[in-house]
Amino acid sequence: MxxxxxxxxxxxxxxxxxxxxxxxxxxxxxxxxxxxxxxxxxxxxxxxxxxxxxxxxxxxxxxxxxxxxxxxxxxxxxxxxxxxxxxxxxxxxxxxxxxxxxxxxxPRRLPGDGAHVLRTVDDALALRDRLAPGRRLVVVGAGFLGAEAAAVARGLGCAVTLLEPAPVPLAHAVGEQVGRVLSQAHLDHGVELRTGVTVTAVTEGGVRLADGELVEGDAVLVAVGxxxxxxxxxxxxxxxxxxxxxxxxxxxxxxxxxxxxxxxxxxxxxxxxxxxxxxxxxxxxxxxxxxxxxxxxxxxxxxxxxRKPFTPVPYFWSDQYDMRVQAYGYLRGHDEVAVVDGDLSGRRFVAAYRTGDRLTGVLAVGMPPKAIRPWRQAIAARAAWHETVPTATPAAGARLDGR
Amino acid sequence: MRVELDEPKCVAAGQCVMASPEVFDQREEDGVAILLEERPGDELLDGVREAVAVCPAAALRLVEE
Missing domain, CATH: 3.50.50.60 (FAD/NAD(P)-binding domain)
Known part of the structure; x- marks a missing residue:
């Protein structure tokens, strides 16, 4: 069964x-x-x-x-x-x-009624009905799901406010610098991104922040994990x-x-x-x-x-605006991030993630498959960081802080 | 057996290429899958079935003829 x-x-x-x-x-x-x-x-x-x-x-x-x-x-x-x-x-x-x-x-939810979540097809259709040019959408949570929904809503002409408790969206998952690059795309597309804010409840006409402020919206999407x-x-x-x-x-x-x-x-x-x-x-x-x-x-x-142990290299992708984000491996808890191909400012890059002395993940934006696949294979082969990532690498001189 | 690729559905994950490199490749510019063998030989079918199963966009199908 x-x-x-x-x-x-x-x-x-x-x-x-x-x-x-x-x-x-x-x-x-x-x-x-x-x-x-x-x-x-x-x-x-x-x-x-x-x-x-x-x-x-x-x-x-x-x-x-x-x-x-x-x-x-x-x-x-x-x-x-x-x-x-x-x-x-x-x-x-x-x-x-x-x-x-x-x-x-x-989906996790917040106190208060009237918010949308996005997990099932019925959820998606209900939210889609609320999106139209000029409507105001408040998205609580700037993880990958919230970010994708924000991007789609902007494309439909909605005014979008994206609220995130962390100082840098996705930093815990992809590191601070890559998180900043991905957030910048939202700012460039006219999303009002507010970081470091905690939403305590969904209310009539929007959401309430911890400091008492009401953020108004015609629809609220809660995407907090x-x-x-x-x-x-x-x-x-x-x-x-x-x-x-x-x-x-x-x-x-x-x-x-x-x-x-x-x-x-x-x-x-x-x-x-x-x-x-x-x-x-x-x-x-x-x-x-x-x-x-x-x-x-x-x-x-x-x-x-x-029986065989299940030992995959995890993979995910996310589409936001004209960006396709692809990641292989286990990025969480990494110690260091290094740009190994392309450059961050052009939103065309491969970033490699180190945990201990292992290459444990890569994240690519806008790169061709042949630029990504060898990294995936290196992760699967348990490649050592110092043998895989040349110390002199960082294009754009960026050796980044992890966590 | 014939492989069907629903190209607009493809999300360019490249899982098919890893499962069955003889039958699939990816376009250089956007990573969308390319079918190298529309009618793969029997010896390749295990890999193709794996590719169909792991495709994250359900864009592949193996049909009997």
Whole structure:
């Protein structure tokens, strides 16, 4: 059984079938929609460039070919490990032999009513209806999701205020200098970017800041991160803590006391697993990780005797205005950033990230694929920083501070 | 088997090239995928299936003929 019918859950079911599993296969999805793609929601769907008929991840004929017991529009509400049973919101009890948890995340919210969030297709359509030339949009949170929505809203002629608690947006993720470069694009496109401000509540007509100021808007988008959907697993005996905690194979770890039942794996945004390539536990909310991890844990579940650790180089991309940002690796907690190709001011560059003496990540803006791929391969090969990044490199003389 | 690439959907991630370099490449200017072999031989199909599965834009499809 696979619980969660988005990218990770779909990849898991497809892999189970492709690898020869011919038994009963149940796919549970809380949303009423067949599996669909989320990255376009904050891009082409919000802008109106695409209609929603481009979102399904598979054609209905391809889904039919998987011979699934597909149950959409019903959430899983409980897991009884001893009985190997998942309990659904409608009271149904569904038994399983092996289980893959792919229940994803949901947006964090702020106190007060009336704000939009952006996670589902319904969220995107509701926000799109509020965007029009001259309308004022307040975006709370200048992470990648908030930044993409701000860029789309500017493109539609909205007046956009982007509010961010950190002094430099995205600095914790990509470093201060790269964060500044990405923020500058918003300023250049007429976004009112306000950093170092804390929003305490959504109110009628806007948002309230910690100092009492009201920032007015016709619509408010709250994009302040997400929470893993693990409530249905609490007290079931598995270890939960900012995600479902898994080992290097993606198998769920036991809490205490340890129950006697195995065969539970997790994939996608909800899974916090140990990535042996980087030597740290991580939970990755990226589209590509969802598919790769869904495939990996499906194989591990199916062939426990030939299990392989899941050791991907994480990848994400973000489209903002005319910029395409692409990043490989694990950038968080880096010690140093160096520009190894291009230059920051032209918004055409490759930045490399050092953690200890390892090259652990690269982030590129506006660079051709051949300029990025060797760096990705170096990260996968656990390349040492001092052997990979020439000390004399920095174009534009920029050796940057991390964290 | 025939590979279908929905080019406007491609997000230039390059995952397909890593999964199946014999069948896919990327355009130099914008990274959009290029299909090198529309009808890849059987020995390449495992890689192509991997590429279809990991494509972050669901822009690839392998269809029986």
């Amino acid at each position: 696979v619980v969660g019918a988005s990218a990770a859950g779909l990849a898991a079911t497809e892999t189970l079938r492709r690898e020869g599993y011919g038994g009963a296969l149940t796919l549970i999805g809380e949303e009423p929609h067949a599996p669909y793609d989320r990255p376009p929601l904050s891009k082409q769907i919000l802008s109106g460039e695409w209609s929603t008929d481009r979102l399904p991840l598979r054609r209905s004929t391809d889904l039919d070919g998987l011979d699934l017991d597909l149950r959409l529009g019903v959430a899983a509400t409980g897991l009884e490990l001893a009985d190997r049973t998942v309990v659904l919101a409608d009271g149904t009890r569904v038994p399983y032999d092996g289980l893959i948890v792919a229940t994803g995340v949901r 997400s929470l893993p959907n693990t409530e249905w697993l609490v007290d079931c005996g598995l270890a939960v803590g900012d995600g479902l905690i898994c080992d290097e194979y993606g198998e769920a770890a036991w809490g205490s006391p340890r129950p006697k039942a195995g065969g539970v794996y997790a994939a996608g945004d909800v899974a916090r697993w140990y990535n042996a390539l980087f030597g740290v536990p991580m939970r990755i909310e990226h589209r590509t990780n969802a598919a790769e991890q869904g495939m990996a844990v499906a194989r591990n579940l199916l062939r426990p005797e030939a």
